[in-house]
Amino acid sequence: MGFLMDGLAAEAYDRSYSDRALIRRIWRYFRPHSGRVALVALMVVLGSLVATVIPITISRSIELLTGDPAAQVLIGLAAIIAVMGALGWFFNFVRQTFSARAVGDVVLALREDAYRAVLQRDMSFYDQYASGRIVSRVTSDTQDFATVVTLTIDLLSQLLLVVIIAVVMVTINWQLALITLATGPIVIAAALTFRHVARLTTRxxxxxxxxxxxxxxxTVSGIAVAKSFRQEAAIYQQFRQTNELAFQVRLRQGLVFSSIFPILNLLSGIAIATIIYFGGRLALGGSVSVGEWYLFVQSLAIYFFPLTSIASFWSQFQQGLSASERVFALIDAEPKVVQIGNEPAPHLIGRIEFRDVWFTYDTGQDRTAGSPSSASVQWVLPGFSLVIPAGQKLAVVGHTGAGKSSLIKLITRFYEFQAGQLLIDGRDIRALDLAQYRRQIGLVPQSPFLFSGTVADNIRYGRPEATMADVETAARRLGSEWIADLPHGLETDVGERGARLSLGQRQLVALARVLLQNPSIFILDEATASIDPFTETQVQEGLDVVMQGRTSIIIAHRLSTVRTADRIIVLKQGRIIEEGNHDDLLASGGHYAELYNTYFRHQSLDYKPWEEESRELSAKNLGSQAFRPHAG
Incomplete structure (x- = not known):
């Protein structure tokens, strides 16, 4: 069975809870609905009593038939049985109705808590765990949680019925009752042996x-990439393997659950056969009446059915407990980004300071690990220090992996650093109210994400209270041509993830969204890398306006956004190796000049490729002449 476990390992944040701890926590969700729970419990008691009265009434009818009963008596007994049946139906209807409402409200609250936990998790959490698995916990596992609650209510009903039937059997004949009751622990023990296996297979x-x-x-999210590379067949084959694994595990779970019933039925069948034999001999001997013997046989059926149901419920009970365990693990997952304070940050000036900051994506490292002696750690920022004055326009350049985007992730507080300090306006970023702080940051990523709705809805996303005039003003600050190109202007539906807009239009919507937010700190993470030159010109005009007087951090591959910066820093392996303005860095002939000649120079209006080719050709000619042998 080892192959069944491949790919089914627990997530790092998973944890094990005892049954008692899970039930205690589940009860906390039911506490606000204690009135309904009490009514359901009352209906359970009344329903169990009715279920017991019916066989007693039938037993009394059998005893009356041995004599010469009056017709009115038989009619009365039949009426009692009919009334009891109707009452049983009514009590069960009330129980099902109110329990369904209580369970629905509890599942609603649990799913809201799970969804709230999803929103509160750090960005590193989503980098580490697949989103589909997280969705499964919020949807499928919370629904399975409803199963455990419903089974619990049925379990209480069956337990009460067993207690009442046991009392009835003892009053009829205590010897037979003892034989019957002795089989109960055997059935329960058989069910408990399935407990751990059931929990494991269910998980x-x-x-x-x-x-x-x-x-x-x-697959759905990346279907365009899959089709462009013609990988439909490969993806389908991968899904078949995943689906086959799920089928095998589900089959194993079904075998575990179904195997308990034959065992329980065998045990109850042996017990019933034994009781019928000894009870029949007592009835023939006159120790018990025929009616009492019949009542005892009927009580056996009523006794063993809930007992086997309890035993089988215990296996199914593990499914609900396992589901609740997975949901609670998601809720209880410890955040990596931890605030040590909650200081208000209604408005920021925008001064940013890194003080000897050590950062790695290896989440296993703690704050004390930040030291040069930690050679085994792959540090992205090894003791990084930088001061960004308020209102400065800073450009960050460097090769891929230099640490540019990591700076942004720390400033936006998406990730936790392991050592050092990050100060905003002289205050520790970990001590600020995180929600208020993030309202002061405007981030435009390289790959813009738009939500389903109109262009105006997406621009208004950061300020839901903004009027349509505010939205239009923010959009037109980026130019009016792009709005005119939209089929229905700002009321154009963007489609799922903005699929109905071009990449440039999506980027403009994302920029307008940040403009409307009016942040104190403005961050562009290669936001113009995928925009055509004409659209870039439109965007740059708007950016020049919005960056005025704000702290702006630009990670860009476009010359236009780099050369206009007040200061440029050049990163290499998480360290600043050069800084200055465009002209000074270019004149120094260092790493920035190398990056400029490699990535930026061809974007310049002064760039003349034919002159570059002429210089290269001249250099080659001079080189060949230098090594030509002299005559004579």
Whole structure:
């Protein structure tokens, strides 16, 4: 069975809870609905009593038939049975109605808590775990949680019925009752042996389902890439393997659950046969009446059915507990980004200071690990220091992996650094109210994400209270031509993830969204890298306006956004190796000049490729002449 476990390992944030801890926590969700729970409990008691009265009434009817009963008596007994049946139906209807409402409200609250936890998780959490598996916990596992609650209510009903039937059997004949009751622990013990196996197989089945959800979600999200590379068949084959794994695990789970019923039925069948034999001999001997013997046989059926149901419920009970365990693990996952204070930050000036900051994406490292002696750690920022004065326009350049985007992730507080200090206006970033702080930051990423809705809805996303006039003003600050190109202007539906807009239009919408937010710190993470030169000109005009008087940090591959910066820093392996303005850095002939000649120079209006080719050709000619042998 080892192959079944491949790909079904627990997530790093998963944890194990005892049954008692899970039930205690589940009860906390039911506490606000204690009135409904009490009514359901009352209906359970009344329903169990009615279920017990019916066989007693039938037993009394059998005893009356041995004599010469009056017709009115038989009619009365039949009426009692009919009334009891109707009451049983009514009590069960009330129980099902109110329990369904209580369970629905509890699942609603649990799903909201799980979704709230999803929103509160750090960006590193989503980098580490597949989104489809997270979705599975919020949707499928919370629904499975409803199963455990419903089973619990049924379990209480069956337990109460067992207690009442046991009392009835003892009053009929205590010897037979003892024989019957002695089989109860055997049945329960058989069910308990399935406990750990049931929990394990159920947990694996839920992980397998999460893998299926993750595979489907990833395929749908990347379907354009898959089709462009003609990988439909390969993706389908991968899904078949994932689906086959889920099938095998589910099959194993079904075998575990179904195997308990034959065992329980065998035990109850042996017990019933034994009781019928000894009870029949007592009835023939006159120790018990025929009616009492019949009542005892009927009580056996009523006794063993809930007992086997309890035992089988215990295995199914593990499914609900396992689901709740996975949901609670998501809720209880410890955040990596931890605020040590909650100081208000209604308005920021925008001064940013890195003080000997050590940062790595290896989340296993703690703050004390930030030292030069930690050679085994792959530090992205090894003791990084930088001061960005308020209102300065800073450009950050460097090769891929130099640490440019890591600076942004720390400033936006998406990731936690391991050592050092990051100060905003002289205050520790970890001591600020995180929600208020992030309202002061405007981030435009390289790949813009738009939500379903209109262009205006997406621009208004950061300020839902903004009027349509405010939205239009922010959009027109980036130029009016791009708005005219939209089929319905700002009311154009963007489609899923903005699929109905071009990449340039999506980027403009993202920029307008930040402009409307009016942040104190403005960050562009290669935001113009995918825009055509004409659109870039439009964007640059708007950026010049919005950056005026704000602290601006630019990570760009475009010359236009780099050369206009007040200061440029050049990163290499997480360290600043050069800084200055465009002209000074270019004149120094260092690493920036190398980057300029490699990436930026061809974007310059003064760039003349034919002159570059002439210089290269001249250099080659001079080189060949220098090595030509002299005559004579």
């Amino acid at each position: 694996q089945a839920q992980r397998a389902l999460a893998n299926v959800n993750a595979s489907i979600q990833e």
